Amino acid sequence: MDKVLIEQLEVSTVIGVYEWEKQQPQPLIIDLAMDIDCTAAMQSDDLTDALDYAKVAELVTQYCNKEQFQLLEKLAGELIRLIFTEFSVAAVKIKIRKPQAIENGIAAVECFRTREQMN
Numbered sequence: 657m658d659k660v661l662i663e664q665l666e667v668s669t670v671i672g673v674y675e676w677e678k679q680q681p682q683p684l685i686i687d688l689a690m691d692i693d694c695t696a697a698m699q700s701d702d703l704t705d706a707l708d709y710a711k712v713a714e715l716v717t718q719y720c721n722k723e724q725f726q727l728l729e730k731l732a733g734e735l736i737r738l739i740f741t742e743f744s745v746a747a748v749k750i751k752i753r754k755p756q757a758i759e760n761g762i763a764a765v766e767c768f769r770t771r772e773q774m775n
């Protein structure tokens with residue numbers, strides 16, 4: 657299966673379990689890998705036959721700006737659901753890094769779901 661990727665997308669969102677984390681946004685870095693058949697775009701050279709990664713990046717950024725969750729896992733699941741709703745992709749892998757979470761490393765979650773698994 658072909659993939660369209662977005663790597664190291666920087667977003668800002670209110671996220672965290674603790675009260676101090678709920679007071680202001682913090683940065684997250686998101687990697688996305690979306691399974692999609694690129695045959696039509698290969699043949700036509702037309703963006704309307706492709707998954708427009710700029711539109712996915714804009715949607716994800718805007719969603720993070722306005723929503724608020726406690727866990728990275730919840731945000732990952734909601735972003736996967738949103739991408740399946742808006743775009744014709746067969747599967748999504750998402751990795752969300754939270755650079756400010758731990759002092760001496762970078763915490764992250766990585767989730768993969770097919771469209772069938774989300775139905």
Ligand SMILES: Nc1nc2c(c(=O)[nH]1)N=C([C@H](O)[C@@H](O)CO)CN2
Pocket residue numbers: 671672673674677726727728729754756757758765
């Ligand atoms: N698996 C997870 N563990 C933790 C999360 C999370 O979202 N998923 N979040 C926190 C806190 O919000 C932490 O980032 C504060 O530093 C702790 N563990």
